[in-house]
Amino acid sequence: MRPVAVSVDPPDVSRDFASKAGLTFTILSDPDSAVIRRYDLLHPKGGPDDHDISRPAEFLIDSNRVVKWENFTEDIRIRAKADAMLAIARETTR
């Protein structure tokens, strides 16, 4: 399983974040939220200064781009847990 993170943060912000947090997985930038819109995940004015951002959402997709597992939180304070997602990935794509 390959984790990939997507947000509206520009690459330099994500780079600082990744180096501070010691993250090595791929972090992608969608500053115009074009992909976020295409996935219908836009949270209009959800960020600081009424910035459009992505709502939290997680998808486990197989090699054919088909969703095997999804998670849409109803509360921005409640996120999918990393260990739970790892277990699901192991189970779903053996």
Added chain:
Amino acid sequence: MAPDMTADSRRRNSIAWLGFALAWIAALLNIVFFVNAAAPVQRLAPWVIFAVAGLALIALVIALKRAFGESAVYRGKVLTVVLAVIALLPLFIATYGNAHARDVPASTGAPHVGQAVPEFALADTSGKMTSLADLLAPPPNGGAAPKSVLLVFYRGYW
């Protein structure tokens, strides 16, 4: 022991302190989201926060009614007002903040289990354009292609 007859013999407006304490407890319950508490605890917490905030509000309203409507029986007008005003901050966190955190778009048009997700290409942290096909392909430095990709959309670090 002789009863204290030196001061005001009216009753203490204790329910003001109860409301004040409950308001802070409601706001501080948000800690379960920061300490990575178990998922069921986190799912229950917003409702507990709303409930405790409601009780705090009821207690503070009763306290204000007692202090001003029944001032012959209860003392502590100033203290009750001060406690109620300070409690507005935690009450705001536990009501408006709590509701606001749950104000997430429905995303009805998002991809769901069994559907293929749209292809895309976005810049990575070094500015290199990376497509979903690239992510699913074997890594350039060798090795097998990943069996799956976990796409995590997040609000951003800002």
